[in-house]
Amino acid sequence: MPPASDPALRPPAWRQHHYLAIGAVVGAIALYVQFGQYLHLPGLFGSIHKQSGLSAFNEWLLLAGLTTSFYLVFGLAGRFAFSMAAFYGLGAYVSHWATRTSRHNFLVGTLAAMVIAVLLATAFAVLVRKAHHFYFAVATLGLSEVLLLLFQRVRRLSGKSSAEIGNAKKIDLFGWAAHTRYRHVWVILAALALVLVVVAAVERSALARRAVATRDNPTVAETLGIDSTRPGITLFVLGSALAAMFGSLFVHTRSVGTPETFGLKLGIAVFVALILGGLHSMWGGLIGAWFYTYIPQYLTGLQQWTQVIWGAVLVLVMIVLPEGLVGVFRWLRHRIRR
Amino acid sequence: MARFVALFLSGMTDGVVAALAAVGLLVLNKATGIVNFAHGDLITLGAYLGIWLINGHGWGYVPAVTVSLVLMFAVGVVMERVSLAPLRGKSVHVVVIATLGLALALRSLVGIWQGTDPKRLESPVPGRSTVFGATVTHHRLLIIAVALVVLVAVMGFFARTSWGRQVRAVAADRVMAQLAGVRAGTLSMAAFGFSAALAGLCGLLVAPLGAIDLNLGFGIMLNSFAAMVIGGSGSVGGVVIAGVGIGLIERVIGGYVLTDYSEAFPFVVMILAIALRPQGLFGQREHAARL
Numbered sequence: 209m210p211p212a213s214d215p216a217l218r219p220p221a222w223r224q225h226h227y228l229a230i231g232a233v234v235g236a237i238a239l240y241v242q243f244g245q246y247l248h249l250p251g252l253f254g255s256i257h258k259q260s261g262l263s264a265f266n267e268w269l270l271l272a273g274l275t276t277s278f279y280l281v282f283g284l285a286g287r288f289a290f291s292m293a294a295f296y297g298l299g300a301y302v303s304h305w306a307t308r309t310s311r312h313n314f315l316v317g318t319l320a321a322m323v324i325a326v327l328l329a330t331a332f333a334v335l336v337r338k339a340h341h342f343y344f345a346v347a348t349l350g351l352s353e354v355l356l357l358l359f360q361r362v363r364r365l366s367g368k369s370s371a372e373i374g375n376a377k378k379i380d381l382f383g384w385a386a387h388t389r390y391r392h393v394w395v396i397l398a399a400l401a402l403v404l405v406v407v408a409a410v411e412r413s414a415l416a417r418r419a420v421a422t423r424d425n426p427t428v429a430e431t432l433g434i435d436s437t438r439p440g441i442t443l444f445v446l447g448s449a450l451a452a453m454f455g456s457l458f459v460h461t462r463s464v465g466t467p468e469t470f471g472l473k474l475g476i477a478v479f480v481a482l483i484l485g486g487l488h489s490m491w492g493g494l495i496g497a498w499f500y501t502y503i504p505q506y507l508t509g510l511q512q513w514t515q516v517i518w519g520a521v522l523v524l525v526m527i528v529l530p531e532g533l534v535g536v537f538r539w540l541r542h543r544i545r546r
Numbered sequence: 547m548a549r550f551v552a553l554f555l556s557g558m559t560d561g562v563v564a565a566l567a568a569v570g571l572l573v574l575n576k577a578t579g580i581v582n583f584a585h586g587d588l589i590t591l592g593a594y595l596g597i598w599l600i601n602g603h604g605w606g607y608v609p610a611v612t613v614s615l616v617l618m619f620a621v622g623v624v625m626e627r628v629s630l631a632p633l634r635g636k637s638v639h640v641v642v643i644a645t646l647g648l649a650l651a652l653r654s655l656v657g658i659w660q661g662t663d664p665k666r667l668e669s670p671v672p673g674r675s676t677v678f679g680a681t682v683t684h685h686r687l688l689i690i691a692v693a694l695v696v697l698v699a700v701m702g703f704f705a706r707t708s709w710g711r712q713v714r715a716v717a718a719d720r721v722m723a724q725l726a727g728v729r730a731g732t733l734s735m736a737a738f739g740f741s742a743a744l745a746g747l748c749g750l751l752v753a754p755l756g757a758i759d760l761n762l763g764f765g766i767m768l769n770s771f772a773a774m775v776i777g778g779s780g781s782v783g784g785v786v787i788a789g790v791g792i793g794l795i796e797r798v799i800g801g802y803v804l805t806d807y808s809e810a811f812p813f814v815v816m817i818l819a820i821a822l823r824p825q826g827l828f829g830q831r832e833h834a835a836r837l
Contacts, residue, residue: 288639335821341638342581346771347820350813353768357810472764476650483643515654522647523629526640 226408233494234401241265241393262389268501269396270458275481275493276403277450283487284416285443286423288345292478294352295325295448297470299455300373301365304465307377308367314379318456325452326445333441352475359467373465392461399457403450407490410446419443480518483525486534495533548679553801554794555677559686559755560769561793562693563748565786567770568777569700570744572785575774576717577737580630580641584649585745586767591652592618592746593753593762594660597667607670611750615743622742623735631734657760664757689751696747701782713737769793772816778823 244256255261278292302324303317310316336347360371368374379386379395386395410416419439421429426436459465477500485496504514529535571585582588595617599610629648633641669685676682704710712733715723724730748766752758769792777788792812800808 286639288642332817336817336824338824339820340824342642343775343820343824345581345642346775347817349768349771350816353813354810357807361806476646479643479646512658513654516651516658519647519649519651519654522650523644526636526644526647527629527632530636530640 226412227405230401230404230408233491234397234404237397238394241390241397259389262393264501264505266389266392266396266461268497269393269400270454270461271477271481271501272494272497273396273400273403273454273457274451275478275485275497276400276407276490277447277454277493278478278482279447279487279490279493280407280410280443280450281447282482283489283492284410284423285419285440287440287444288341289348289444289447290345290475291348291352291355291448292451293470293472293474294355295329295451296455296458296474297359297465297467298325298328298355299452300459300465300470301359301455302452303456304373304376304459305365305367307460313381314377314456314460315381317377317460318453321452321456322449325449329445329448330441333444337437337441356467356471359470371467373459374463376459376463376465378463379460386461389461396457396461399453403453404490406446406450410443411490415439415442476518480522482532484521484532486532488531489534492532492534499533549801550798551678551680552682553798555680555682555686555690557794557797558790559689559793560797561790562690562697563752563766564769564773564792565697565789566693566744566751567748567766568773568785568789569697569782570741570748571770571774572782573700573704573713573744574737574741577713578630578734579638579720580645582741583642583645583767584625584652585741585770586763586765587649587652587656588618588621588742588745589749589752589763589766590758590760591621591656591763592749593667593758594656594665594749595746596750596753597665597758598660600667601665611747614750615746618746619739619743622738622740625742626735626738630738631731634734653760662760664759666757667753669754685754689755692747692751696744697786700744701786704782709733709736769796769812772812775816776819 241256256265274292274296278289281287281289281292299318299321302321303314306312306320307314307317332347332351336344339347359365363369363371365371366373379392381395384391386392418429418434419442421432421434422436422439430436455470481496481500482493483496484499485494486492500518504511507514507517510517525532531538567585567589571582574580574582592614595614596610599605599613600607605613625648629644630641633644669683669688671684671688674681674683675687704713712723712728715726715728716730716733720730745763749763752762752766770789772792773785773789775788776792777783777785792815795811795815796808800811
């Protein structure tokens with residue numbers, strides 16, 4: 209589509225050049241990982257040259273990936289799904305199960321996790337395709353509870369007498385051993401770049417246009433001949449599979465995990481990150497996850513109030529900043545242009 | 547036979563509590579259009595208020611329960627005024643997210659106030675009896691009796707009082723009800739307070755059944771969502787039957803088949819119910835839905 213002649217109507221540069229923007233952001237993160245210790249940026253990503261700093265950095269990247277996957281389901285398709293954390297857990301448990309006793313490496317485990325997630329998400333989404341809003345949300349809440357119960361009770365998944373995953377297989381890629389937190393950063397960053405490219409491709413496709421039309425006005429969308437269920441199902445399945453991929457990365461980088469890791473707290477974290485960052489932007493997850501991971505580090509002495517603060521943030525963002533922090537950037541851009 | 551009776555009474559207890567919580571959700575939903583995801587944490591707060599007054603201050607059960615319910619009503623009204631009234635007219639997603647924020651804040655505040663260690667509350671009716679060979683605690687019988695009385699009273703209240711008729715009118719057609727003079731703002735506050743008080747009662751009833759922690763209300767809320775979905779969000783009677791049915795399915799069927807996975811039964815039934823009849827088994831078509 210040719211760019212609009214009126215500069216005011218022209219989309220911002222990062223939307224016109226989606227893939228270049230992704231390359232720039234991922235490249236900037238990579239440069240920071242490589243040279244961050246010499247830059248001395250005060251506290252942007254903690255002390256990245258220390259093990260604890262790298263651990264928090266990986267946590268941010270994983271949450272950013274999970275939240276960006278959730279953007280497909282909630283941001284684009286408007287499907288209120290509570291199941292993202294559970295699919296993340298499914299990825300972790302299935303990948304561990306597929307690799308713990310065999311010679312398969314983590315790529316096979318990740319593939320197995322994504323295949324199982326696609327099958328389950330497709331069956332579920334087709335089953336409840338007519339459910340909207342509250343009914344869909346509650347159905348996904350029910351699915352999450354069933355999955356969490358399976359993680360707790362099916363011992364074959366953990367391979368132990370308890371439900372805890374322990375000593376998960378480390379990441380080896382064609383002879384390159386990613387056994388340190390520093391190397392984990394590169395693996396997770398590559399996965400995040402892949403997800404951003406997938407989301408950008410979806411955003412530029414007819415699928416996204418159909419999903420947004422159905423999300424914003426299903427009746428009009430149907431009168432235009434758009435199938436009102438298919439875009440929602442497709443994006444739910446895609447988002448769930450990507451969540452499972454990050455779950456697999458989580459377990460192979462951390463080596464441990466419990467059903468509680470993939471419970472309510474993570475589910476809420478995904479919501480907070482996406483809504484705080486910006487529900488209707490593919491960059492919202494990245495920004496929101498940074499806030500969720502790093503802001504508590506500045507709340508010295510207020511650690512026990514962190515969850516109260518996130519709860520208040522959710523309510524306040526809905527009242528004051530419905531477009532999230534991305535909305536603030538848009539407002540600033542608009543002011544500068546004027 | 548003894549095993550069946552024990553499982554049946556256990557299922558009835560869980561079922562009537564889920565039904566009570568679901569009716570609180572339903573009243574709020576019909577009066578305001580909101581599904582409150584903080585309902586579970588209101589249940590937890592009710593239980594902790596009872597523990598605080600009875601264990602901490604040595605109050606008797608009757609004054610402690612009365613004061614707890616009044617406080618819960620006030621908490622519901624404050625919640626509506628502070629966080630949800632400013633969002634009136636916004637999309638369903640926005641309001642639901644705000645209730646999620648409230649849930650998170652409320653749960654954490656209770657944790658800061660009372661700590662995260664499990665707590666216990668003695669039953670006002672200690673002891674146990676034998677019913678058809680099954681040993682049953684008196685407290686479970688008390689829960690069933692109190693919950694059934696309250697459910698019947700709530701149904702009567704909505705069928706026969708002016709307030710109940712106003713809620714039904716708003717549920718049927720919000721704009722027409724407002725044009726006819728129903729004050730939707732006041733109704734919204736009252737519904738929040740009433741729903742929170744019912745949630746508090748659930749918490750107070752179940753607290754003496756075992757050690758309670760911050761997750762107490764979440765499980766009950768999930769079962770009450772299932773009851774609301776299966777019962778059909780247009781029918782109080784349907785929701786009550788569904789709530790009791792869920793408790794019985796989980797305990798009675800789960801007591802004999804796949805016992806390790808019995809907690810998943812209500813959710814499997816709920817997902818199937820949504821798949822087969824998105825408007826609920828006892829629900830009516832959306833345009834004809836009535837409370």
